[in-house]
Amino acid sequence: EAGVTQFPSHSVIEKGQTVTLRCDPISGHDNLYWYRRVMGKEIKFLLHFVKESKQDESGMPNNRFLAERTGGTYSTLKVQPAELEDSGVYFCASSQFMSFTNTEAFFGQGTRLTVV
Amino acid sequence: QQQVKQSPQSLIVQKGGISIINCAYENTAFDYFPWYQQFPGKGPALLIAIRPDVSEKKEGRFTISFNKSAKQFSLHIMDSQPGDSATYFCAARGESGSARQLTFGSGTQLTVLP
Numbered sequence: 753e754a755g756v757t758q759f760p761s762h763s764v765i766e767k768g769q770t771v772t773l774r775c776d777p778i779s780g781h782d783n784l785y786w787y788r789r790v791m792g793k794e795i796k797f798l799l800h801f802v803k804e805s806k807q808d809e810s811g812m813p814n815n816r817f818l819a820e821r822t823g824g825t826y827s828t829l830k831v832q833p834a835e836l837e838d839s840g841v842y843f844c845a846s847s848q849f850m851s852f853t854n855t856e857a858f859f860g861q862g863t864r865l866t867v868v
Numbered sequence: 869q870q871q872v873k874q875s876p877q878s879l880i881v882q883k884g885g886i887s888i889i890n891c892a893y894e895n896t897a898f899d900y901f902p903w904y905q906q907f908p909g910k911g912p913a914l915l916i917a918i919r920p921d922v923s924e925k926k927e928g929r930f931t932i933s934f935n936k937s938a939k940q941f942s943l944h945i946m947d948s949q950p951g952d953s954a955t956y957f958c959a960a961r962g963e964s965g966s967a968r969q970l971t972f973g974s975g976t977q978l979t980v981l982p
Contacts, residue, residue: 792974797969862911
């Protein structure tokens with residue numbers, strides 16, 4: 753069974769450009785989460801989808817970040833325009849149920865974004 | 869404000885030694901405390917987890933010790949092996965509105981020397 757897949761693995765863009773990250777969750781997982789780790793600090797929650805609906809987007813830094821989940825399958829996270837402080841590793845995770853204690857959340861390998 | 873504080877930032881242990889990573893939390897509403905292990909180029913993977921009604925949980929060489937009154941929990945890796953070299957994250961689950969999400973510590977880079 754395929755795990756959570758993220759594209760691209762690495763992305764280097766210039767300040768002011770646009771970047772779109774993609775996450776393919778495990779098939780059948782209704783819950784999809786985006787997290788970010790900046791400069792070796794803690795992994796921070798960005799937002800949570802249940803199917804195609806945004807359940808919680810309280811962690812989104814600002815309106816330069818836009819997340820979508822088309823048809824409740826894959827998700828994209830767009831940063832427009834990118835700023836230097838957006839650099840970091842973006843993780844996607846999916847789980848079958850909403851509660852992390854009822855089912856494990858599986859993480860993708862992450863996308864390392866560098867804004868120069 | 870960092871709700872889960874993790875230490876040390878890096879740790880070097882000899883093969884066969886004990887690795888200890890500590891975490892402290894502030895939010896008494898947290899009700900689930902997992903540890904994640906991340907190898908280079910991979911995503912974090914659940915290693916072991918504990919609920920606050922239990923003081924200790926052991927799985928193989930990995931043990932979580934939990935102190936509810938002190939709001940602290942730690943990961944002990946017994947007989948550490950070079951293959952255990954990875955970044956370890958503690959985390960806590962809280963509830964925000966109708967969603968449940970993980971709050972992570974800042975990570976510990978563990979190196980086990982052969």
